[in-house]
Amino acid sequence: xxxxxxxxxxxxxxxxxxxxxxxxxxxxxxQQANMAPIYSYLGAKDAALPxxxxxxxxxxxxxxxxxxxxxxxxxxxxxxxxxxFLFGAVLCSAGLFLMPLxxxxxxxxxxxxxxxxxxxxxxxxxxxxxxxxxxxxxxxLGFLSQSAFTGLGQMLAYLTxxxxxxxxxxxxxxVDSHNIPQTTRFTFALGAALSLSMILWSILRVPEVxxxxxxxxxxxxxxxxxLATVREVWDAILAMPAPMRKLALMSLFQWYAMFTYWxxxxxxxxxxxxxxxxxxxxxxxxxxxxxxxxxGFYNGVAFVAAFALMPFARRFGVATxxxxxxxxxxxxxxxxxxxxxxxxxxxxxxGVGVGWASIMGNPYVIVARSIPPERTGVYMGIFNxxxxxxxxxxxxTMPLYYGPLLHGDARNALTLAGVLMALxxxxxxxxxxxxxxxxxxxPPEVAARP
Numbered sequence: 528x529x530x531x532x533x534x535x536x537x538x539x540x541x542x543x544x545x546x547x548x549x550x551x552x553x554x555x556x557x558q559q560a561n562m563a564p565i566y567s568y569l570g571a572k573d574a575a576l577p578x579x580x581x582x583x584x585x586x587x588x589x590x591x592x593x594x595x596x597x598x599x600x601x602x603x604x605x606x607x608x609x610x611x612f613l614f615g616a617v618l619c620s621a622g623l624f625l626m627p628l629x630x631x632x633x634x635x636x637x638x639x640x641x642x643x644x645x646x647x648x649x650x651x652x653x654x655x656x657x658x659x660x661x662x663x664x665x666x667x668l669g670f671l672s673q674s675a676f677t678g679l680g681q682m683l684a685y686l687t688x689x690x691x692x693x694x695x696x697x698x699x700x701x702v703d704s705h706n707i708p709q710t711t712r713f714t715f716a717l718g719a720a721l722s723l724s725m726i727l728w729s730i731l732r733v734p735e736v737x738x739x740x741x742x743x744x745x746x747x748x749x750x751x752x753x754l755a756t757v758r759e760v761w762d763a764i765l766a767m768p769a770p771m772r773k774l775a776l777m778s779l780f781q782w783y784a785m786f787t788y789w790x791x792x793x794x795x796x797x798x799x800x801x802x803x804x805x806x807x808x809x810x811x812x813x814x815x816x817x818x819x820x821x822x823g824f825y826n827g828v829a830f831v832a833a834f835a836l837m838p839f840a841r842r843f844g845v846a847t848x849x850x851x852x853x854x855x856x857x858x859x860x861x862x863x864x865x866x867x868x869x870x871x872x873x874x875x876x877x878g879v880g881v882g883w884a885s886i887m888g889n890p891y892v893i894v895a896r897s898i899p900p901e902r903t904g905v906y907m908g909i910f911n912x913x914x915x916x917x918x919x920x921x922x923x924t925m926p927l928y929y930g931p932l933l934h935g936d937a938r939n940a941l942t943l944a945g946v947l948m949a950l951x952x953x954x955x956x957x958x959x960x961x962x963x964x965x966x967x968x969x970p971p972e973v974a975a976r977p
Contacts, residue, residue, distance in 0.1 A: 533662045533736065541672055544660060544733035547612065548676040550718075550725030551649055554619050554642070556684025557718045558583070559789045560822055561711055562639060564815050567806035568706035569632045573937065574929040576790045577922040579632070582640040584786075584922060587915035590647040595908025596759045598652040606735030608652040608659070615652075616726040618645025623719040627712040630705050649726070651907040654891070658907075660736065671833060674888040678830030678880075685822030687714045692816060699812050706807060763905045768897040771906070773957065774890060775913055780951035781853065781886060782917035787925070787944040788860055788879070793818045794937030795864050796872065804937075817869055821876040825859075828880025829887070836885055840892070846955050849889040853952035856882020861945035864938035882948065 536544070566579050594611055601607045622642025629635035657669040688710040691697040701709045797803050797814035805811060832852075840848040859878030866872050890910075898906040925940075933939040 533660060535662055535665060536660070536733070538668075540733050541661070541665065541669055544657070544729050545669065545672040545676050546732075547616075547649075547653060547726040547729035548673045549680040550616075550722040551619070551646065551653065552677045552680030553684045553718050553721050554623060554646055556681030556822070556826065557623065557715060558639070558642070559681070560685050560688075560815075560819055561714075562635075563790055563793060564806065564811075565626070565629065565635055565707060565711070566632060567811075568702075569629065569635055571632055573791075573794060573804075573935065574926045577786065577925040579636055580639070580786075580790060581919070581922045582636065582643045584915035584918035586640065586643040586647045587911050588919060590644060591651045591911040591915075592760045592905065592908035593757070594648050595651040595655065595911075596763070596905040598655060599759075599905055606737075608656040609730050609735055611648050611652040612656075612726050612730055615645045615647070615649030616723045618642070618648065620719040620723040621645070623715050623722060627707050627715045629707070647911075651911060654907045656735065660733065667837070670888060670891055671837060674833040674884060675830050677887045678826045678828075678833060678884060680826075682823045682826035682830060684714070684718065685819045685826060687717065688819050689816050689823070699816060700809055708812065760905055760909065763909055767906075767909065770893045770897040771910060771913075774893060774910075776957070777849075777951050777954040778890070778913035779917045779920075780947045780954060782914050783921050784856075784860070784944040784947035784951065785886070786918040786921045787940050787947070790925075791937040791940040791944075792863065795941045796821075798936065798938055799864060799867055800869055800872070817872070821872045824873050825876040825880035825883060828877050829884035832881050832884035833888055836881075836888065840889065845889050845892045849885050850952045850955040852882045852885030852889070853948055853955065855879075856886075857945045857948035857952060859945075860941055860948055864941045 562580060563576050566576060567573075571579055598608050598611055601610065603610055619642060622638050622645055626635065626638045626642065629638060654670075654673070657673060658666060661669045688699075688708075691710045691713060692699050697710050697713070699708060699710060703709070703712075793811075793814050794804065796818055797811050800817065801810035801814050803810035803814075836848055836852065855878040857878075859875040859882070862875040862878075863872060866875060894906065894910050929935060929940070933943065
């Protein structure tokens with residue numbers, strides 16, 4: 528248990544401590560918007576895309592729980608979480624800079640593993656850092672800021688290629704010898720700079736508070752071996768709070784749907800709006816740019832919705848808020864395959880944006896209020912397992928039925944994503960009471976805590 532009271536921070540300091548999330552989420556946005564096209568430029572088939580994206584779920588499954596547990600036990604002179612921020616940011620920046628220089632599928636897939644290891648080394652210690660650094664009544668604002676920067680960072684990542692083309696007159700059809708556009712190279716280089724600089728800004732402006740001597744001494748006595756860390760993760764899984772366990776079904780549907788959406792939305796737009804399935808055509812490159820615009824739009828919606836959903840959650844409860852938000856995302860995903868005119872895609876993307884804002888905030892409400900503070904890092908890592916296992920299942924199963932059941936058509940994959948997102952919304956009804964339905968047992972300040 529936390530034995531010291533954290534000093535309150537000003538709004539500016541809370542924003543500054545979360546600026547690193549802007550760089551981190553710019554990196555994630557680049558992956559979501561560009562990895563599938565990069566693989567296609569290098570010759571990958573549509574059905575193989577989830578398998579080629581295996582680095583994300585695998586590193587999340589293996590790295591985040593271990594890093595979370597290790598950061599809980601760390602007692603370095605720089606703090607518990609800071610060493611992981613820095614190491615992860617360096618790996619992430621290296622992966623981003625090198626990715627668009629890939630000449631083969633093997634090179635691109637290998638760099639994705641490097642990039643995802645960097646992202647995952649940073650992610651859960653960062654979430655735990657917010658929980659560590661803020662007093663209880665400021666945690667909602669801290670996590671809300673992370674959710675907002677998620678929307679802003681990914682919005683900028685999606686929009687940058689279109690800005691380069693429409694504002695700075697980059698040629699969208701200027702490609703290198705491996706068919707990778709110049710806009711992609713420039714955008715990834717920008718992401719590499721942002722990822723490292725924003726993390727550095729956060730830790731320099733809002734450093735960690737040193738642990739009290741008693742807590743420092745207690746942590747120093749704990750074993751930091753890999754075996755002890757694995758045992759800590761396993762013990763935490765066995766002792767997992769009931770609200771976390773109840774999130775498993777929702778997470779299965781929700782993240783299988785999101786992984787499907789990210790992998791196939793460009794291919795669906797290419798077919799329905801630009802009438803092509805060939806990744807080497809100008810029409811496909813236009814679909815990539817259009818997806819960047821609607822991706823930027825839905826992340827912009829998520830940025831605004833992150834603030835708008837907080838009073839809604841206080842009034843109606845976290846579970847109900849998340850249920851309605853997921854239904855908005857389901858409606859958007861179901862609509863996209865049937866849209867043949869580009870402007871109408873933005874209406875569908877708005878629904879995805881509302882769902883995305885809730886996904887990046889409300890489940891953490893349930894988790895943060897149900898876990899012991901001294902095990903925040905390990906439980907944030909374990910919760911991430913509920914995110915990456917559905918993605919891993921997607922990567923392993925989608926190639927098996929993409930052709931036979933979905934007829935090799937990305938529009939059918941988007942329809943599947945919409946159905947699964949609706950099932951995720953339905954599963955939240957099972958959590959209404961324990962996750963904060965409005966009423967005396969769930970006061971507003973608790974119901975809104977990420």
